[in-house]
Amino acid sequence: MSMGADMTMLSFFNWAYEYHYRANARILSAAESLSEAQFNAQVLPNHNSLRGTLVHTLSAEWIWLSRWHGTSPAAGLRADDFPTLDSIRERWHQEEQALRAFLAAQSDDDLQRLVSYTNLKGQAFARPLWQLMLHVVNHGTQHRSEAAAMLTELGHSPGDMDMTVLMQEP
Secondary structure: OOOOOOOOHHHHHHHHHHHHHHHHHHHHHHHOOOOHHHHHOOOOOOOOOHHHHHHHHHHHHHHHHHHHOOOOOOOOOOHHHOOOHHHHHHHHHHHHHHHHHHHHOOOOOHHHOEEEEEOOOOOEEEEEHHHHHHHHHHHHHHHHHHHHHHHHHOOOOOOOOOHHHHOOOO
């Protein structure tokens, strides 16, 4: 998908989420080389384990998609419910399919609608859908960078995570 001057808001989000999921796949692939102990270890100071970081990122995607559908979960997913990389990968695949289906059902006008939701602290908010969708991609980038640092520290760098690189790959 090209980023031409005629790109619509919806085509931008299709492009951004394609990058998002390619980058997630790169992290998950690099994590396959880890031992269980490495996967669960607190590698960097003040950081969760790689497993905890991945579950947090997955949980945020699930929470936001739920909110876009009109449901505000009271709690996120629990890391204890995802003991292995395979369990995370399986759930993430389900969430990716659900998000892609949601995105396919949207129009540029839909992206302008206000989404009312309650955060995990019980506070009510309303924001345009497009802002929330951009937040999910940005949030994913933050935590993928933390995961990449952990993987690199463990000797299993995921390689180049730049958007321009990943979007040039087939």
